[in-house]
Amino acid sequence: MQKFSLLICAGIFLFVSCKNDNTTTENSTTDMSKNPLLTEWNTPFGVPPFDKIKNEDYIPAFNEAVKIHKKEIKDVIENKEKPTFKNTIEALESSGELLDRFTNVFFAVSAANTNDTLKEVRKTISPELTAHYDEIRLNTNLFNRVKEIFDQKDALSLTSEEMRLLTETYKGYVRAGVNLEGKNKKRLKAINKRISELSTKFGDNLLDETNDFELHVTDKKDLGNLSESLVAGAVDEAEKRGHDSGWSFTLQRPSINPFLQSSPNRDFREKLFQGYALRGDNDNDKDNKEIIQEMTSLRAERAELLGFKTHADYVLSDNMAENPEAVYAFMDKLWPSALKMAKTERKALADMMKKEGVKDEFRGSDWRYYVEKVRAERYNFNEDETRPYFEFNAVREGVFTLANKLFGLTFKHLNDVPKWHQDQQVFEVLEADGKHLGVIYMDFFARESKRGGAWMNALRSQSNTDEFITPIVTNNFNFPPPTKDTPSLLSFSEAQTLFHEFGHALHGLLSNVKYGALAGTNVPRDFVEFPSQVMENWMSEPEVLALYAKHYQTGEIIPEAMVKKMNEANSFNEGFRTVEYMAAAYLDMNWHTLTDTTKQDVRTFEKQAMQKIGLIDEILPRYRSNYYSHVFAGGYSSGYYSYLWSEVLDADTFNEFKKTGNLFDSELSQKYRKMLSSGGSKTGMELYKEFLGRAPEIEPLLKKKGFI
Ligand SMILES: [Zn+2]
Numbered sequence: 112m113q114k115f116s117l118l119i120c121a122g123i124f125l126f127v128s129c130k131n132d133n134t135t136t137e138n139s140t141t142d143m144s145k146n147p148l149l150t151e152w153n154t155p156f157g158v159p160p161f162d163k164i165k166n167e168d169y170i171p172a173f174n175e176a177v178k179i180h181k182k183e184i185k186d187v188i189e190n191k192e193k194p195t196f197k198n199t200i201e202a203l204e205s206s207g208e209l210l211d212r213f214t215n216v217f218f219a220v221s222a223a224n225t226n227d228t229l230k231e232v233r234k235t236i237s238p239e240l241t242a243h244y245d246e247i248r249l250n251t252n253l254f255n256r257v258k259e260i261f262d263q264k265d266a267l268s269l270t271s272e273e274m275r276l277l278t279e280t281y282k283g284y285v286r287a288g289v290n291l292e293g294k295n296k297k298r299l300k301a302i303n304k305r306i307s308e309l310s311t312k313f314g315d316n317l318l319d320e321t322n323d324f325e326l327h328v329t330d331k332k333d334l335g336n337l338s339e340s341l342v343a344g345a346v347d348e349a350e351k352r353g354h355d356s357g358w359s360f361t362l363q364r365p366s367i368n369p370f371l372q373s374s375p376n377r378d379f380r381e382k383l384f385q386g387y388a389l390r391g392d393n394d395n396d397k398d399n400k401e402i403i404q405e406m407t408s409l410r411a412e413r414a415e416l417l418g419f420k421t422h423a424d425y426v427l428s429d430n431m432a433e434n435p436e437a438v439y440a441f442m443d444k445l446w447p448s449a450l451k452m453a454k455t456e457r458k459a460l461a462d463m464m465k466k467e468g469v470k471d472e473f474r475g476s477d478w479r480y481y482v483e484k485v486r487a488e489r490y491n492f493n494e495d496e497t498r499p500y501f502e503f504n505a506v507r508e509g510v511f512t513l514a515n516k517l518f519g520l521t522f523k524h525l526n527d528v529p530k531w532h533q534d535q536q537v538f539e540v541l542e543a544d545g546k547h548l549g550v551i552y553m554d555f556f557a558r559e560s561k562r563g564g565a566w567m568n569a570l571r572s573q574s575n576t577d578e579f580i581t582p583i584v585t586n587n588f589n590f591p592p593p594t595k596d597t598p599s600l601l602s603f604s605e606a607q608t609l610f611h612e613f614g615h616a617l618h619g620l621l622s623n624v625k626y627g628a629l630a631g632t633n634v635p636r637d638f639v640e641f642p643s644q645v646m647e648n649w650m651s652e653p654e655v656l657a658l659y660a661k662h663y664q665t666g667e668i669i670p671e672a673m674v675k676k677m678n679e680a681n682s683f684n685e686g687f688r689t690v691e692y693m694a695a696a697y698l699d700m701n702w703h704t705l706t707d708t709t710k711q712d713v714r715t716f717e718k719q720a721m722q723k724i725g726l727i728d729e730i731l732p733r734y735r736s737n738y739y740s741h742v743f744a745g746g747y748s749s750g751y752y753s754y755l756w757s758e759v760l761d762a763d764t765f766n767e768f769k770k771t772g773n774l775f776d777s778e779l780s781q782k783y784r785k786m787l788s789s790g791g792s793k794t795g796m797e798l799y800k801e802f803l804g805r806a807p808e809i810e811p812l813l814k815k816k817g818f819i
Pocket of ligand 1: 589611612615640
């Protein structure tokens, strides 16, 4: 049975499940036997038969998989034998394989290639799934068996991984509220179900609000120095939206940021900026404010029911940080330096605007435009100059080469495997000795059927109980699609995103544990971003760039002078980046440290939260509440700080590589691989200490950010 955790990355949530198998159902009806979600997958490496799965297959498959899982659970409970690790903990862990397989496929497809039918399916099954897992986790008879084993754990001579599985299983039941009685238990189930419904609705509203918006530009000079490929993309978008001419911009990231960086038209910039900021806050039928009010109130109520002071206390008790006080203390340590740096940047930007003869007050929608101006002046750098060196296939080759240098892995393109979209690329991943390691699906381009952001999830997690099951993982992005004339050329930060998500993929691929529930990315929230962020460190090193950053037309390696300029220019605006991110992390913590269920006025609450930390008006939190999908449509509530927490770990780790004098030092990369392969079989701190022989240190991060 999966831990039923969520993986989110840069704006999206997905169910990450633990293990899968090609289980066929014992009691399928004739009809069911034709449902590709329920039958054996005779595909290469057992990948899902995406080409055969139809929209109408999902609901019947879901119902059947739930039915089978219920039966498996019933068998565990009714087992006449005395509870043992094997007949209870392992039996629970191996139950629900079919349902896990289903959720892996469904949530991957419905996030990356959705349609109206799938949205409806999601609306139907999300609360049912929550209710199903609640029923298991809140079952007292089942818990009594688990507890009996847990109580005698020290006498059982379990391996450390078995002990971890037992402890996590036990804790999972307690945290879910199994000790509640009567009407409290009933109330808890109702809350969980309602939160699940609200969360789906939040995500749907956001997707609709993002897609509904359009800025149509008819005068070429309003495009500024936007790169050719992005101009071509805007022409395609305008055509798609029924215009005979002109350029269209949307609220999707590949469209909005370049426009804000390039367009000299202040009004248009403001329109796009406000359009983005007000998604879900337009007082229309897609408004998310009431959802937020209800969700935060329900979360506070649930925390109280479960005996925690706040929702954040509840969530964090299961993380490396342990409690809200630790998170606030950690953030408060960095915030003043970040804010100070952002204020210095604001002054430089406002001065630049004045110098250009604009008399108005400097505002948020001017920020990105003048960052580029300052970069051009100070560093003689324009981000678009570098795009031709970051053609998406070249960058993908870059991450493959890095994985080869560190771990000896190679990647073989698979042409004949089923996909959920024709744009996907699929690769078999091989060990240095040619042994099969796993499969990775990569889906690169933005489209209306895909949620925003970038993320990884597992279609099949690694496990090794009866036999070794190899992992199948996905990487998903929202890169600018290729146009008629140009391939997809990435910005530096988009290239960075590719390295980041690939880090998550490696975490899944290199997994080598016994139990799927502890495999790969099934680790605490504030540890999971570490293996992804660490990859970003390599990508901008001149030595690594030379391996992949090649001009898409000439094949020329990115010139050293340009790299130097780029790295210097990129270090400018670090104050903004940290402040924008941290403001959102504070906002998340503030929402989830509410001690009572009083419904809050969303706009007022957010305003006060931002005033409290002294956020300057020209910077918005990276996510305002109304489009904060991490925490209201995903699994990151009280967890957005995790990226920064993980940054401490990744800066510290990369610093160790640098200290060896070899970015691919084999001894260190082997130790690093060992840590990755351990998945969640130990706590984050235990893993880290085994890896470097000491606790993480914060100084390398402070240095990296230029704060000390
Ligand atoms: Zn991530």
